[in-house]
Amino acid sequence: MKPFDRRILQAVPTTRRAVTVLGVIGAAQGVATIGTAFALAALVVAVVRGDPLPAPAAWTAGLFVLRALLSGIAEHLAARAGALVATSLREQLIDAWLQRPVDERPSRERALTLAAQGTSAVEPYIAKYLPTLIAAAVVPALAIGCLVVIDWPSALVVVLTVWLLPLFAALIGATTQEDTDRRWVALTELSGHFLDVMRGLPTLVAYGRAERQVSVIEQVSHRHRRATMRTLRLAFLSAAALELLATISVAIVAVLVGLRLTTGSMDLLVGLTAILLAPEAYWPIRRVGTEFHSAADGVAALEDILAELGEPLVPGHGEGPQSEPSSGYSPCLDTHDDGAVRVAGIRYTYPGATRRVLDAVDLVADGGLTVITGPSGVGKTTLLEVIAGTRRPDAGSVCAPAVHLVTQRPFLGAGTLQANLTLEGPQDPQRLWWALRETGLDGVIAALPTGLDSPLGDDGFGLSAGQRARLVLARALLSPAPVILLDEPTAHVDPDSAATIGDVITRLAVTRTVIAVSHQPDLIERADTRLELTAPAMVSR
């Protein structure tokens, strides 16, 4: 585990400015700390000798106020930088994953842990650990420099002992690395399992199996708790070891100064200043050791997050960074921007599967309605996902402009109806109501007490299956994409709703290219082009 990972400066450029500002403030804090030692020593000496107090007292008070101000500003900036970095990493992760085909995205539990706890764990790394690291680089050097000038024997003791602190911290850090990694794995398992249980809870309750999950979650939580306690034990142990070492070193300086003061070979002002300066050479390094443990999760998370962000993106439909294509797959080289979808010789096999789902599939859709039919499991959904760019074929080529894909289980999140309709961006209220009128939802929504501001539960809870289908169709109408892909748009809806949806799709196909997967005779009837998918012969990869 490195004390500082420079890659974060490249991944989140705002960190660069925060680190620079914090560095400048850290240096100012160092100067103020050293100044306080001098002023305090002068004040004590003035009291002992009966000299006038106002000047040293004013300096001491002024420097204490300055230090408090600087530390307040530093803490505020560090907390802000931490929140900014966490948000930026979260956005970058989600962007990076969305640009990859689904087969190359991380597992659900890994994605959840990295985007939620992982990015949050980076906050203490930026907000606490980094400023401490900067202070540790500045303050001890300044303190030792001043000691060299005012009392070289004290400086010698500090120089001979201070390096032991980072050495001990590094040794303890190396021991905790394994524990932190183990804790991180336990946390990923816990999140993944919890997510699965939450998603499957209605089914588990229906089959009377929900109670069993309590003990499974208890076991996973217990593993995570044990790993956390081990890390905490090591953190306390390491803090105590560094504290002891620093205290002994400062005591040596104090004893040497005391001996020289009693023999009269040292001035009281110099001796007192040396005793006050010596701890300043140790405490910032000691604090690095302590903060290192609270930021350890952040360091482990940062490793994983930067690895995810560093992974090359796969070629899309002509745009975005390019990586090595898999054998036989040709990225779209078509420069026509005519809104047409051109699929040629597509082959696709699911990772780990032996059977090819799509084999030499061709399709050209240039405006109008194309309906894909075929028996269940033949690969209709897979073809839509290949056109949408969420799956990369093993061979062939796909050319398509921006598409809006309505899956069989479209995303409807907890939030207002308006928020669910405007996922792609804000919309003019008139356009929103036009889309609702088109899909026959205007009456239902206008009758709700809070209209478009009415809350919707997760997965569209609160609407009927037909209303959900029409809501996601309204969302497709509002999308600016020239190509709309619909997977079974009339599944689970009554004949009246199916007819309304059919009419909307027909009107939509006048201005855009619509490709729909359907078994519904009425919709198949309306198609300008039909593609009947047949199961490929049993071919292995």
Ligand SMILES: Nc1ncnc2c1ncn2[C@@H]1O[C@H](COP(=O)(O)OP(=O)(O)OP(=O)(O)O)[C@@H](O)[C@H]1O
């Ligand atoms: N994630 C996956 N991993 C492995 N195999 C999969 C995966 N998703 C689908 N399949 C398999 O790929 C084949 C095609 O699935 P697909 O969903 O594309 O079929 P479909 O024609 O849309 O079926 P339906 O009409 O029932 O919706 C099926 O045999 C299915 O079992």
